[in-house]
Amino acid sequence: MNYAAIMAGGSGSRMGVTDVPKQFIALDGLPIIIHTLKVFADCEQIEKTVVMCPNAWVDYTRGLIDAHLAPYSQKLYVAPGGATRNETLEKAVDYICRAFSPDSGSVIVTHDAVRPFLTGRMITENIKYASLYAACGTVFNATDTVVLSADGRFIDSSPDRSTVFNCQTPQSFRLGEYLDSLSKLEKSERDALTDACSLFTLTGKKVYMVQGSAENIKITRPADIQTAMGIIKTRSV
């Protein structure tokens, strides 16, 4: 059994629309999160999907699902997220454990609500490689040259671009491996985690890289909406 946790806990302060979290902004006539959830609902390998959203928006999110994804509503759950990304992830795993009693080999696929252009192929490959290894993440070859600098003033090194990858989501893991890795960290280390993959790399586990896409963008700024519209136009040609 495989489960999905959609991370929709952000307050969206970078969008300039402070009263509406960014995942609820309309894109081509539908809220961004509905585009995202449709991809998960359509994936037969995902048994249940839990949306983790700000507490004040739980009922609203449930209403959106009932309005736009009614045929899938028994596969889609909504629960309140935490104060940080890692707390939201811990709450998501906790929710899945209580509600569905998964076994330790179950795969949990985590994904950003504001990345609506993931594909079913990315989800199924995440499930495949998280089953094979402890964990996997979706990445895309860096298009920009990056440099590393510890002091923020001078370049320390310029890694060969072919070795640099941008992290996207989904990021996925076997439940048992997640609980095992989490138990090895102190509370302060857990609070510092910014994504699921770093939990596994920190505890010395192998994380496989699934191929993402240039289109699998995270919509966080107004200009990203323009980019997203461009992607939709290109797709519909």
Add this chain to the structure above:
Amino acid sequence: MNYAAIMAGGSGSRMGVTDVPKQFIALDGLPIIIHTLKVFADCEQIEKTVVMCPNAWVDYTRGLIDAHLAPYSQKLYVAPGGATRNETLEKAVDYICRAFSPDSGSVIVTHDAVRPFLTGRMITENIKYASLYAACGTVFNATDTVVLSADGRFIDSSPDRSTVFNCQTPQSFRLGEYLDSLSKLEKSERDALTDACSLFTLTGKKVYMVQGSAENIKITRPADIQTAMGIIKTRSV
């Protein structure tokens, strides 16, 4: 004396408009390269600017400058680029040396023609820090988490995001330091250079990082045009 070299040598095969290099595509009514050149022409610290473009487009580029930037035309030169980015850079430096006889302390500011949203502040800071140190590059804090992987299959490490920067342009250097660094490399090493900064990091010189911006994007794909339009709209509010 400070000089600018605008790198417009690309064929634009990623734009889906194979017959027109991307720098000539219109953005808000003007070719992208005209937006870019206007910023350099307006900068009083830049004495002369040389546009390095494909041989077949030299006359066309000259015509664009005469049509749109006539008041600045005596500051703007056009010359044919090379087959690779580094060859184009070498030709640009060669052109500047022959045409203007700069001294070894002169700063050369190099910039991508398809980054029209640089600012005068970025140019003047490039001049300041290339004068102070051997070289500098314009960078922006990475917004995406990046991971490094030598084999392309498993994550080797996840550098702390605060130490990761995306390279933009301008990239600038003192002429004497450039010629000195270049003389230390074999032909094969020179051919492998993808940007001016890597020449200096490779030869052990300090490269200062000037702060770029999220808007200073490189327009290489159709979706980037949408992003660029969004940036222009946001600016004109």
